[in-house]
Amino acid sequence: MSEEFTAATVTALRHRLQAAVSAAGLVGDEGYDFVLAVHELVTNAVRHGGGHGHLQLRRQDDVLICQIRDHGAAAAGLPVRLSAVDVAGGRGLWLAHQLTAGLTLARGLHGVTATVTACVSLVGSPPMVEGAKHDEPKRCVEDSQE
Template identity: 70%
Template sequence: MSQEFTAATVTALRHALHACVTAVGLTGDVGYDFVLAVHELVTNAVRHGGGQGRLDLRRQDDVLICEITDEGAAGGSLPVRLPAVDIAGGRGLWLAHQLTEGLILTRRLSGVTATVTVCLEPVDNGDASAPPASRHDEHHRGAEDAQD
């Protein structure tokens, strides 16, 4: 999937992304988390990156890779931290980092590229007796820890 987007097309893009992610077998909480993470990056590109961008989704072996590129001003910091609870907004990069296997931010001369990945195959954690924790559960634990 490769598609340009603006504020007017964010919702349609999210639906198209969900369909692509589901088609490759990424379903349940992991699929929902990945779509939410990408949606956060897309809305960041619209808000902070010039009002538009490009989403490129591809599969490489058992990894789904999504790049969101904008052409906005690349100045300032790119905080990937949870802001104080009394501050509105500012959680998009943190959420994308928490909800995916990895987040890479690349600052370019004109804009930023955010890349997120997710494994399509379950990762063997080495302990067959322990039930696998969902990333959704980890996200909620991380949010609770951040509030303490």
């Protein structure tokens, strides 16, 4: 999935994103959380990144990767922290970080790129762990509680 977006297309983009995330195998609460995190990043791009941006969603092995690029002037700081309870807004990056397997922010000449990831189980393939043969790809491993 690769799409440009504006404020007028955010809702339709979220619906297409939900369908694509489900089709990629990320369903249930994990799928909902991932879509919510991406939605927060998309709305941040609209509000703070020039009013429009580009979303790219892809699956690489068992990792779902979504990049959101905006075209605004990059701020001096990109805080990934929880705002005070008496402050309206300011929680989008924190939510994206909390709801996904990882959040990366990169500031460039033409704006900011936010990348979030989520682990998707490969049907019929056991997850690979650290110490696997070096020529085999590493897979997402869920935390186990014993």
